[in-house]
Amino acid sequence: MNNMNQMMKQVKKMQEQMLKAQEELGGKTIEGSSGGGVVTVQVNGHKKLLSIQIKPEVVDPEDIEMLQDLVITAVNDALTQAEDLANNDMGKFTGGMKIPGLF
Numbered sequence: 003m004n005n006m007n008q009m010m011k012q013v014k015k016m017q018e019q020m021l022k023a024q025e026e027l028g029g030k031t032i033e034g035s036s037g038g039g040v041v042t043v044q045v046n047g048h049k050k051l052l053s054i055q056i057k058p059e060v061v062d063p064e065d066i067e068m069l070q071d072l073v074i075t076a077v078n079d080a081l082t083q084a085e086d087l088a089n090n091d092m093g094k095f096t097g098g099m100k101i102p103g104l105f
Contacts, residue, residue, distance in 0.1 A: 016095060019095065020092065020095045023091050023092060024092070026047070026091070027046070027048055027087065027088055028048045028050075029047070030047040031044050031045070031052065032046070032080050032083045032084045032087060033083075034076045034077060034078070034079030034081070034083060036072045036073075036075035036079065037072045037076075039057075040059065040072065041054070041055070041056050041060065041069075041072040041073055041075075041076045042054075042055045043055070043076045043077050043079075043080050044080065045077075045080040045081060045084050047084055047088060049084045049085070049088075051077065054073065056073070060072065
């Protein structure tokens, strides 16, 4: 019985550490870019878009599609980095297993 109590304490401690790590992800900022930095975006570790910066020289009213592609590429770059960050930070607790809804 004592062994079970010890195990439950360890599980509770790990859960607390996981929650703290998840909260900390929200405070981390990741930047993605495209076009050599003419479009940059920032997301947080929870994969929420925080900002988009577009340099004026890339804005061409005759070629809106290029600007749209640059924004999509920059956002996807940042989201990929945020996913990698979450996998790295939370992987300590899950042993690399992807648990749905955890991150």
